[in-house]
């Protein structure tokens with residue numbers, strides 16, 4: 107397949123808001139792709155490079171190269187060129203990279219060049235497109251979209267499912283079942299504003315502690331034990347305590363879902379950053395484990411014995427979990443079997459208050475009869491937290507002053523829009539500890555696409571969890587909204603930008619307070635629109651030439 111074809115469809119899909127038209131255009135594209143090309147087509151459409159980071163700066167990309175007159179560059183040829191680029195290392199690598207980029211650009215027509223620049227700077231990045239691509243693949247292969255979705259969640263990979271489906275047709279889907287030892291995408295939750303609201307929405311339910319740690323999926327097949335993260339990375343070697351605990355359970359074939367946390371001496375949960383850095387540390391696991399021992403707390407069971415439990419109602423899965431896992435290793439919970447009885451709702455609210463008092467971040471309210479919808483952010487799991495938080499994407503960062511000189515400090519924050527771009531909602535440098543500043547400076551440098559000495563624009567990939575006091579109307583930011591008193595709670599390197607909060611979710615999360623001097627942002631901070639904004643708000647996703 108020619109890259110020109112893909113670039114054209116990518117453009118069409120971004121330009122139309124009608125989902126059915128997007129799906130139809132993508133179906134045609136997949137029908138024309140060979141099964142082996144499908145994974146690349148999916149990656150490029152979503153703006154992902156299979157090679158990961160390839161270290162090409164904006165200055166290299168902004169060099170003008172005369173475009174080719176006719177389209178000859180293929181999708182596979184592009185992939186080969188990018189693989190070569192990713193492999194360049196050592197002395198002289200800068201020059202060699204420039205040469206390879208020039209060669210690639212010279213083989214591309216003008217529209218292909220534009221697509222390549224957007225792909226390499228992260229501007230195509232449209233994680234949301236994976237959902238439409240899935241429907242396109244289903245249509246191209248004449249398979250029901252729901253069956254393809256399920257296969258993808260169980261396999262943890264749209265590209266692998268697409269390749270099989272395009273090669274063998276719908277019958278290939280039967281192969282994708284839950285297999286012990288092979289991680290599935292975890293079920294996720296929507297947000298509710300209060301326990302009462304969540305219970306009313308969900309019906310008969312259980313209210314569980316929301317533990318603030320790292321999500322893990324633990325697979326045991328005989329003597330083989332594996333621990334996976336939410337993004338399906340294998341972290342078995344980093345969590346000897348979890349492996350040992352799973353080995354002690356009275357079963358030799360199961361898949362558990364839970365959270366890894368740590369407690370201090372007083373029995374209160376350790377801060378998330380400490381757990382994240384413990385779980386993230388690859389070297390010297392024994393020392394890290396001695397400094398901060400962790401334990402897993404389980405809340406779901408996806409398979410036991412030879413049986414898959416995904417389609418069983420939540421209360422049955424829990425009964426099976428209780429047979430396998432002793433109480434101290436299970437999440438605390440309270441059942442609200444009759445949501446119409448106010449005294450039961452009041453009890454759930456007391457459970458929420460008690461959970462917060464014990465240092466946890468909130469609760470999850472889960473429908474008793476809901477199946478486990480792998481990979482879905484369903485309405486049958488609702489999370490309730492006491493503070494407003496949003497997961498936003500860093501679009502740019504400003505160099506700090508004074509104590510913060512040399513660090514990237516003031517973050518420009520954006521929510522996801524339906525077309526895959528990001529809508530800037532404000533800036534903040536609040537809430538960042540020195541360690542967080544160091545970490546984000548390093549990470550953002552890796553993501554940088556331009557630096558004018560004041561603001562560094564970055565590929566929109568780093569998600570941060572932001573607490574804020576409310577929203578206000580804004581004429582300065584493109585969404586017409588700005589965050590009030592925004593502060594960083596934590597970085598979320600485990601969360602892809604495609605899962606950050608959407609601008610619709612932000613709008614739903616609260617009415618905008620009126621703008622004006624009284625509500626125009628925090629004194630001394632710059633989270634609100636009144637703060638210094640020499641760079642201007644801008645949409646934030648486009649690279650700025652250096």
Ligand SMILES: Nc1ncnc2c1ncn2[C@@H]1O[C@H](COP(=O)(O)OP(=O)(O)OP(=O)(O)O)[C@@H](O)[C@H]1O
Nearest residue numbers: 294295314315316317318320321365405437470489
């Ligand atoms: N009892 C529980 N049941 C399910 N998830 C839990 C529980 N306790 C803690 N969690 C954590 O909460 C997350 C569910 O919230 P959500 O689906 O919105 O993911 P998230 O975006 O990572 O949420 P957040 O940023 O609020 O942690 C899970 O991924 C898991 O890590």
